[in-house]
Amino acid sequence: MSATQTNKIDITKAATSKINEVDFEKLSFGAVFTDHMLECDFTNGEWQTPVIKPYAPFLADPSMRVFHYGQAIFEGMKAYKDDNSDIWLFRPDENYNRFNKSAVRMAMPEVPENVFMDGLSQLLKIDQEWVKKGKGNAMYIRPFMIATGTGVIANPSDDYKFMIILSPVTSYYSGDVKVVIAEHFSRAANGGIGAAKAAGNYAAQFYPTTLANKEGFQQVIWTDDATHTKLEEAGTMNVFFRINDTLLTAPTSERILDGVTRKTLIDLAKSEGINVEVRSVLVSELVEAAENGSLKEIFGAGTAAVISPISGFSYKETYHELPKIENAMATQLKDKLTNIQNKLAEDTFGWTVKI
């Protein structure tokens, strides 16, 4: 290992690379990590010098707060390599800002921009061989923060660890995605943490999703917990509905994550002349549209899958199959967006940022 210091980041490089052990044609999402990781500790009320070092496990005390009280947040973003081998991020400021919003909601310290952004750039440069060119290929970036203070008392931790790990990916979902609309379970409460990318939100979804899986559905469309009449998110994605030629999606709220893909698609669709309505969409409206044939598409939107088309939904034991249509908006928008992300089309929006 060789140790160097750049821009206040301590860098220790791995002696050898694992890259040749990886089959980039057969990547399972989020399973393989690159040679290095970024680590920055918050102790004594201050962020310490960030460190880039070989990806490796670290020592965790059994009483570490994250294990007991769930103080943990994360982000999910992607980097892309263009034909000149330059590496690009997509709207990274959105992820950075959302990360710190999540931090505030979970009573965790905000991460300084230089730690997050410079740390990420440096890390990507060091592991640049792992970022592959080509449509759909990307480096999935996982910044996260956990409470490392010890002691089993339900108070915010004094100590935290911020990390960035990198996982090369191709695409996320495959096959038919059928969903069930939640009639009993929910993922978020009014006045709760649904709008934060907090670890606890995800574990809460596993059991209801497992029940849905057993009945042949891949995901759950979450509804508001108070009335279960409003459609809010699909699995861990924001959700869009196409009724006739209008795209509908719920406004963000305390219960709905302010997704970067969602806001990007809204702008992209509008620029394509598509009519977009951001408003609460009722379950009753969806059922009616399915029955009268005006419901053309449903799709999830998120960084991992970009767009995940949904082929049908179940509600109150009735399954509504969506029509197979030509020129689906889901396909068109996904194509446009991944072309911009992978630098295969011009980015007239200024969304892509070179590292």
Place this chain on the structure above:
Amino acid sequence: MSATQTNKIDITKAATSKINEVDFEKLSFGAVFTDHMLECDFTNGEWQTPVIKPYAPFLADPSMRVFHYGQAIFEGMKAYKDDNSDIWLFRPDENYNRFNKSAVRMAMPEVPENVFMDGLSQLLKIDQEWVKKGKGNAMYIRPFMIATGTGVIANPSDDYKFMIILSPVTSYYSGDVKVVIAEHFSRAANGGIGAAKAAGNYAAQFYPTTLANKEGFQQVIWTDDATHTKLEEAGTMNVFFRINDTLLTAPTSERILDGVTRKTLIDLAKSEGINVEVRSVLVSELVEAAENGSLKEIFGAGTAAVISPISGFSYKETYHELPKIENAMATQLKDKLTNIQNKLAEDTFGWTVKI
């Protein structure tokens, strides 16, 4: 270290004890741990042989599921030493059953009774010097389970770690506890995980509690998230209200933890001839009772603090101070319960179990 095997538990004892470094007169809650811990891994769909070994940190992969998706549950229970130096647990079956209920809700495997119960007994025997006699003294027991599988994909983990750690304690809360009734924030949703002792529930409370702290309140009384009209829990405790001579507490639900102290106090109060009503208590009712003088007491109930009397509450910017009364039910019930727990009074209920 010497290695022995008892009842299918692998035991490795610490070479030396840390007990002489501990000031048992000045214990801060949950901060000091005993010499040993129990660890049992779930891999390949099976629980492995439990291990008791010296308390120590373990290696954690940065992509461990618990850090990203919050699959983590815990229990909180206590052991007590009587005058004969026998060690007793209090209603341990309640904690064991609740632990496995939490496991199911968080899509985690249930822990076998012998791992949990025999593991706990063995561990307490090995660290028995750490359990101190005397009223209020106890060994706080923290069984917990975390998802140890790796990979940043939001699915239930395949691997888990169950652990028990022990922390000697005296009492929990001290001083005046003033609370604020939640008008905006909430800790649980309908169809959510509020009834599970899931790590994520606790981090979600930190920020609203911190805001309350800044205004001079020690805790928040949580209300239902949909209407904020029903009183549900106080901080991380169940909550009781005494109006005239009747004790009121909300029924357990999906949003309210089924507390062992709560159900114990209901039985204990009834056996003392106190009128107990288990029903929804409205904020409006509480305010009215405070204004007309019929509200005599409010107290939190939980394993850590046993009973934590509340001296006043704030609602819509108005602070309602409770009367200082003689012979408070909180004091009487706490006294009766801790006497039973510490084996200083006869346990006619059969709640205490010798290990």
